[in-house]
Amino acid sequence: MLNPKKLEMSFKRYSNNFVKGIKFEDVVEKYEISKxxxxxxVNLNDIEKDHILLINLNNISSYYLSKWKNEVLINGGVSSDGLKTMQIVVFYQCMAHELYQIKYPKMFLSYSFAEAIKALMHFTMFGWKKEEKILFDFIVRHFGKHLMDANNWNKHTWFLLELYLQYRNKTIVGTNQKLHITVREQFKKSDLEYDLIPEDLDIYSEVLENWATPQLDEIKTLIDKMSVFHSNLASELGESIEFGDYRYGFYPYEILFLIHVREKIGLPVPDHFNDLLMNTPEAKMTIDDPEPYPEWDPLLRKIDIFYRKNYPDYIPNKHGELFQ
Incomplete structure:
Protein backbone atom coordinates (compact mmCIF):
# COMPACT_ATOMS: atom_id res chain seq x y z
CA MET A 1 0.00 0.00 0.00
CA LEU A 2 1.32 3.42 -0.96
CA ASN A 3 2.44 5.64 1.90
CA PRO A 4 1.81 9.25 0.71
CA LYS A 5 3.91 10.83 3.46
CA LYS A 6 6.87 8.59 2.71
CA LEU A 7 6.51 9.37 -0.99
CA GLU A 8 6.50 13.13 -0.35
CA MET A 9 9.60 12.87 1.84
CA SER A 10 11.39 10.88 -0.86
CA PHE A 11 10.46 13.49 -3.45
CA LYS A 12 11.91 16.23 -1.24
CA ARG A 13 15.17 14.29 -0.91
CA TYR A 14 15.12 13.70 -4.68
CA SER A 15 14.83 17.44 -5.33
CA ASN A 16 17.25 18.56 -2.61
CA ASN A 17 19.90 16.22 -3.97
CA PHE A 18 20.49 18.69 -6.80
CA VAL A 19 20.62 21.67 -4.45
CA LYS A 20 22.47 20.45 -1.37
CA GLY A 21 23.99 17.23 -2.66
CA ILE A 22 25.23 17.36 -6.24
CA LYS A 23 26.16 21.02 -6.54
CA PHE A 24 26.15 22.46 -10.04
CA GLU A 25 29.47 24.24 -9.58
CA ASP A 26 31.14 20.88 -8.81
CA VAL A 27 29.65 19.36 -11.95
CA VAL A 28 30.86 22.34 -14.00
CA GLU A 29 34.36 21.87 -12.60
CA LYS A 30 34.42 18.22 -13.73
CA TYR A 31 33.11 19.30 -17.13
CA GLU A 32 35.97 21.80 -17.47
CA ILE A 33 38.50 19.10 -16.54
CA SER A 34 37.02 16.90 -19.26
CA LYS A 35 37.23 19.84 -21.65
CA VAL A 42 41.71 16.07 -30.30
CA ASN A 43 44.37 18.72 -30.97
CA LEU A 44 47.13 16.08 -30.99
CA ASN A 45 44.93 13.59 -32.86
CA ASP A 46 46.13 11.10 -30.22
CA ILE A 47 44.57 7.82 -31.37
CA GLU A 48 46.45 5.84 -28.71
CA LYS A 49 44.59 7.66 -25.96
CA ASP A 50 41.28 8.30 -27.66
CA HIS A 51 39.39 5.87 -25.39
CA ILE A 52 39.65 8.72 -22.87
CA LEU A 53 37.19 10.61 -25.06
CA LEU A 54 34.67 7.85 -24.49
CA ILE A 55 35.29 7.84 -20.75
CA ASN A 56 34.71 11.59 -20.55
CA LEU A 57 31.30 11.35 -22.17
CA ASN A 58 30.07 10.51 -18.67
CA ASN A 59 31.04 13.97 -17.41
CA ILE A 60 29.22 15.57 -20.34
CA SER A 61 26.11 13.58 -19.44
CA SER A 62 26.41 14.56 -15.76
CA TYR A 63 26.68 18.21 -16.74
CA TYR A 64 23.41 18.06 -18.69
CA LEU A 65 21.75 16.02 -15.97
CA SER A 66 22.38 18.88 -13.56
CA LYS A 67 21.26 21.45 -16.13
CA TRP A 68 18.03 19.52 -16.69
CA LYS A 69 17.36 19.19 -12.95
CA ASN A 70 18.08 22.87 -12.32
CA GLU A 71 15.89 24.01 -15.20
CA VAL A 72 12.90 21.73 -14.60
CA LEU A 73 12.97 20.22 -11.12
CA ILE A 74 14.42 23.15 -9.16
CA ASN A 75 13.36 26.23 -11.14
CA GLY A 76 10.04 24.98 -12.51
CA GLY A 77 10.89 25.31 -16.20
CA VAL A 78 9.44 23.07 -18.92
CA SER A 79 12.38 22.70 -21.32
CA SER A 80 13.62 19.17 -21.98
CA ASP A 81 16.92 20.24 -23.61
CA GLY A 82 19.15 18.88 -20.84
CA LEU A 83 17.30 15.57 -20.91
CA LYS A 84 17.60 15.44 -24.70
CA THR A 85 21.37 15.93 -24.59
CA MET A 86 21.66 13.17 -21.98
CA GLN A 87 19.96 10.72 -24.35
CA ILE A 88 22.18 11.86 -27.22
CA VAL A 89 25.25 11.13 -25.09
CA VAL A 90 24.00 7.56 -24.52
CA PHE A 91 23.69 7.21 -28.30
CA TYR A 92 27.30 8.25 -28.81
CA GLN A 93 28.51 6.04 -25.99
CA CYS A 94 26.98 3.11 -27.88
CA MET A 95 28.47 4.21 -31.19
CA ALA A 96 31.95 4.75 -29.72
CA HIS A 97 32.08 1.52 -27.73
CA GLU A 98 31.64 -0.46 -30.94
CA LEU A 99 34.98 0.94 -32.13
CA TYR A 100 36.87 -0.65 -29.24
CA GLN A 101 35.58 -4.22 -29.50
CA ILE A 102 38.89 -5.55 -30.79
CA LYS A 103 41.28 -3.22 -28.98
CA TYR A 104 39.49 -3.43 -25.62
CA PRO A 105 37.05 -6.39 -25.88
CA LYS A 106 36.22 -6.36 -22.16
CA MET A 107 36.11 -2.61 -21.73
CA PHE A 108 33.69 -1.54 -18.99
CA LEU A 109 30.58 -0.07 -20.60
CA SER A 110 29.71 3.54 -19.88
CA TYR A 111 26.01 2.82 -20.48
CA SER A 112 23.64 0.00 -19.55
CA PHE A 113 20.95 -1.95 -21.38
CA ALA A 114 18.34 0.04 -19.45
CA GLU A 115 19.92 3.36 -20.48
CA ALA A 116 20.01 2.33 -24.14
CA ILE A 117 16.31 1.44 -24.03
CA LYS A 118 15.53 4.75 -22.32
CA ALA A 119 17.35 6.59 -25.10
CA LEU A 120 15.46 4.61 -27.75
CA MET A 121 12.17 5.41 -26.06
CA HIS A 122 13.01 9.11 -25.82
CA PHE A 123 14.09 9.31 -29.46
CA THR A 124 10.70 7.82 -30.33
CA MET A 125 8.85 10.35 -28.18
CA PHE A 126 10.92 13.20 -29.64
CA GLY A 127 10.12 12.09 -33.19
CA TRP A 128 13.81 11.61 -34.11
CA LYS A 129 13.17 8.75 -36.53
CA LYS A 130 16.60 8.63 -38.16
CA GLU A 131 18.48 8.35 -34.87
CA GLU A 132 15.84 6.01 -33.45
CA LYS A 133 16.41 3.54 -36.29
CA ILE A 134 20.21 3.68 -35.93
CA LEU A 135 20.00 3.01 -32.20
CA PHE A 136 17.44 0.22 -32.60
CA ASP A 137 19.63 -1.49 -35.20
CA PHE A 138 22.56 -1.24 -32.79
CA ILE A 139 20.52 -2.80 -30.00
CA VAL A 140 19.40 -5.70 -32.21
CA ARG A 141 22.87 -6.28 -33.64
CA HIS A 142 24.49 -6.57 -30.22
CA PHE A 143 21.55 -7.94 -28.23
CA GLY A 144 22.77 -10.35 -25.55
CA LYS A 145 26.41 -9.64 -26.30
CA HIS A 146 28.92 -7.48 -24.43
CA LEU A 147 27.75 -4.19 -25.94
CA MET A 148 24.08 -4.89 -25.15
CA ASP A 149 24.07 -7.05 -22.06
CA ALA A 150 20.35 -7.76 -21.63
CA ASN A 151 20.69 -9.66 -18.35
CA ASN A 152 18.82 -6.82 -16.67
CA TRP A 153 16.42 -6.84 -13.72
CA ASN A 154 14.36 -3.71 -14.44
CA LYS A 155 10.80 -4.77 -15.16
CA HIS A 156 9.84 -1.41 -16.61
CA THR A 157 12.74 -1.65 -19.09
CA TRP A 158 11.35 -4.89 -20.50
CA PHE A 159 7.93 -3.28 -20.59
CA LEU A 160 9.26 -0.31 -22.55
CA LEU A 161 11.10 -2.47 -25.05
CA GLU A 162 8.13 -4.77 -25.66
CA LEU A 163 5.72 -1.85 -26.00
CA TYR A 164 8.12 -0.23 -28.45
CA LEU A 165 8.33 -3.42 -30.50
CA GLN A 166 4.56 -3.78 -30.65
CA TYR A 167 4.09 -0.11 -31.52
CA ARG A 168 6.69 -0.22 -34.29
CA ASN A 169 5.71 -3.73 -35.41
CA LYS A 170 9.25 -5.00 -34.89
CA THR A 171 10.72 -8.02 -33.13
CA ILE A 172 13.78 -9.06 -31.16
CA VAL A 173 14.77 -12.73 -30.94
CA GLY A 174 11.77 -13.37 -33.19
CA THR A 175 9.03 -11.97 -30.98
CA ASN A 176 7.37 -8.90 -29.50
CA GLN A 177 5.17 -10.85 -27.08
CA LYS A 178 6.30 -11.81 -23.56
CA LEU A 179 9.77 -10.79 -24.63
CA HIS A 180 11.42 -11.24 -21.23
CA ILE A 181 10.34 -14.89 -21.06
CA THR A 182 11.57 -15.68 -24.57
CA VAL A 183 14.89 -13.96 -23.90
CA ARG A 184 15.37 -15.85 -20.62
CA GLU A 185 14.76 -19.15 -22.40
CA GLN A 186 17.02 -18.34 -25.34
CA PHE A 187 19.83 -17.05 -23.15
CA LYS A 188 19.62 -20.16 -20.99
CA LYS A 189 19.88 -22.42 -24.05
CA SER A 190 22.78 -20.34 -25.40
CA ASP A 191 24.63 -20.46 -22.06
CA LEU A 192 24.33 -16.68 -21.66
CA GLU A 193 23.70 -15.03 -18.32
CA TYR A 194 19.97 -14.66 -17.74
CA ASP A 195 19.45 -14.87 -13.98
CA LEU A 196 18.63 -11.18 -13.53
CA ILE A 197 15.92 -11.07 -16.21
CA PRO A 198 12.57 -10.96 -14.38
CA GLU A 199 10.25 -13.96 -14.64
CA ASP A 200 7.21 -11.69 -14.35
CA LEU A 201 6.60 -8.00 -15.00
CA ASP A 202 3.95 -7.33 -12.32
CA ILE A 203 1.54 -4.63 -13.47
CA TYR A 204 3.38 -4.26 -16.77
CA SER A 205 2.19 -7.67 -17.96
CA GLU A 206 -1.42 -6.54 -17.57
CA VAL A 207 -0.66 -3.28 -19.34
CA LEU A 208 1.02 -5.02 -22.27
CA GLU A 209 -2.03 -7.20 -22.74
CA ASN A 210 -4.39 -4.22 -22.75
CA TRP A 211 -2.39 -1.14 -23.75
CA ALA A 212 -4.34 -0.72 -27.01
CA THR A 213 -7.77 -0.82 -25.39
CA PRO A 214 -10.15 1.77 -26.87
CA GLN A 215 -11.70 2.27 -23.44
CA LEU A 216 -10.51 5.42 -21.64
CA ASP A 217 -11.61 4.17 -18.22
CA GLU A 218 -9.64 0.95 -18.67
CA ILE A 219 -6.40 2.66 -19.64
CA LYS A 220 -6.86 5.20 -16.82
CA THR A 221 -7.12 2.32 -14.32
CA LEU A 222 -3.97 0.70 -15.73
CA ILE A 223 -2.04 3.96 -15.61
CA ASP A 224 -3.12 4.48 -12.01
CA LYS A 225 -1.77 1.02 -11.16
CA MET A 226 1.50 1.81 -12.94
CA SER A 227 1.79 5.04 -10.99
CA VAL A 228 1.28 3.25 -7.67
CA PHE A 229 3.89 0.64 -8.62
CA HIS A 230 6.39 3.34 -9.61
CA SER A 231 5.60 5.50 -6.59
CA ASN A 232 6.07 2.67 -4.11
CA LEU A 233 9.54 2.02 -5.50
CA ALA A 234 10.42 5.71 -5.72
CA SER A 235 9.54 5.91 -2.03
CA GLU A 236 12.55 3.66 -1.46
CA LEU A 237 14.89 6.29 -2.90
CA GLY A 238 18.48 5.10 -2.83
CA GLU A 239 17.43 1.52 -2.11
CA SER A 240 15.08 0.32 -4.84
CA ILE A 241 16.85 -0.94 -7.96
CA GLU A 242 13.83 -0.20 -10.14
CA PHE A 243 12.97 3.45 -9.49
CA GLY A 244 15.17 4.34 -6.54
CA ASP A 245 17.74 6.47 -8.37
CA TYR A 246 18.17 10.24 -8.30
CA ARG A 247 18.26 10.66 -12.06
CA TYR A 248 14.86 9.25 -13.02
CA GLY A 249 13.17 8.20 -9.76
CA PHE A 250 10.30 10.69 -9.99
CA TYR A 251 10.23 11.01 -13.76
CA PRO A 252 7.46 8.61 -14.95
CA TYR A 253 8.87 8.09 -18.43
CA GLU A 254 7.35 4.62 -18.83
CA ILE A 255 3.87 6.08 -18.31
CA LEU A 256 4.58 9.05 -20.56
CA PHE A 257 5.76 6.68 -23.29
CA LEU A 258 2.54 4.66 -23.02
CA ILE A 259 0.52 7.86 -23.32
CA HIS A 260 2.63 8.96 -26.31
CA VAL A 261 2.14 5.66 -28.13
CA ARG A 262 -1.62 5.71 -27.59
CA GLU A 263 -1.87 9.30 -28.79
CA LYS A 264 0.12 8.47 -31.94
CA ILE A 265 -2.34 5.75 -32.94
CA GLY A 266 -5.40 7.80 -32.08
CA LEU A 267 -6.45 6.16 -28.80
CA PRO A 268 -7.86 8.20 -25.90
CA VAL A 269 -5.67 9.12 -22.92
CA PRO A 270 -6.47 10.79 -19.61
CA ASP A 271 -6.15 14.58 -19.67
CA HIS A 272 -5.25 14.97 -16.00
CA PHE A 273 -3.97 13.03 -13.00
CA ASN A 274 -4.35 13.58 -9.27
CA ASP A 275 -1.32 11.71 -7.94
CA LEU A 276 2.07 13.18 -7.03
CA LEU A 277 4.12 11.20 -9.55
CA MET A 278 2.18 12.35 -12.60
CA ASN A 279 2.32 15.96 -11.40
CA THR A 280 6.04 16.30 -10.77
CA PRO A 281 7.83 19.02 -12.78
CA GLU A 282 9.50 16.33 -14.91
CA ALA A 283 6.17 14.70 -15.71
CA LYS A 284 4.90 18.11 -16.84
CA MET A 285 7.74 18.91 -19.23
CA THR A 286 6.78 20.21 -22.63
CA ILE A 287 7.59 17.70 -25.38
CA ASP A 288 6.60 18.70 -28.90
CA ASP A 289 5.97 16.32 -31.79
CA PRO A 290 8.51 16.38 -33.26
CA GLU A 291 10.82 17.84 -30.65
CA PRO A 292 13.57 20.12 -32.04
CA TYR A 293 17.12 18.92 -31.59
CA PRO A 294 19.03 20.71 -28.83
CA GLU A 295 22.09 22.82 -29.53
CA TRP A 296 25.14 20.59 -29.82
CA ASP A 297 27.43 20.41 -26.82
CA PRO A 298 30.83 21.64 -28.13
CA LEU A 299 32.78 18.80 -26.48
CA LEU A 300 30.42 16.15 -27.82
CA ARG A 301 30.76 17.70 -31.27
CA LYS A 302 34.56 17.51 -31.07
CA ILE A 303 34.41 13.85 -30.04
CA ASP A 304 32.05 12.99 -32.89
CA ILE A 305 34.24 14.79 -35.44
CA PHE A 306 37.35 13.02 -34.08
CA TYR A 307 35.80 9.57 -34.43
CA ARG A 308 34.40 10.36 -37.87
CA LYS A 309 37.87 11.45 -39.00
CA ASN A 310 39.86 8.52 -37.60
CA TYR A 311 37.47 5.57 -37.85
CA PRO A 312 35.84 4.87 -41.25
CA ASP A 313 33.68 2.15 -39.62
CA TYR A 314 32.26 4.56 -37.06
CA ILE A 315 28.50 4.09 -37.43
CA PRO A 316 27.56 7.79 -37.81
CA ASN A 317 29.85 7.97 -40.87
CA LYS A 318 27.31 5.77 -42.66
CA HIS A 319 24.39 8.09 -41.98
CA GLY A 320 25.64 11.62 -42.60
CA GLU A 321 24.79 14.42 -40.20
CA LEU A 322 22.78 13.47 -37.14
CA PHE A 323 20.77 15.35 -34.53
CA GLN A 324 20.18 18.41 -36.66
Missing part, protein backbone atom coordinates in the same frame (compact mmCIF):
# COMPACT_ATOMS: atom_id res chain seq x y z
CA UNK A 36 40.97 20.08 -21.11
CA UNK A 37 41.49 16.34 -21.65
CA UNK A 38 39.30 16.21 -24.75
CA UNK A 39 40.91 19.25 -26.33
CA UNK A 40 44.38 17.82 -25.72
CA UNK A 41 43.57 14.48 -27.40
Missing amino acids: SKINNI
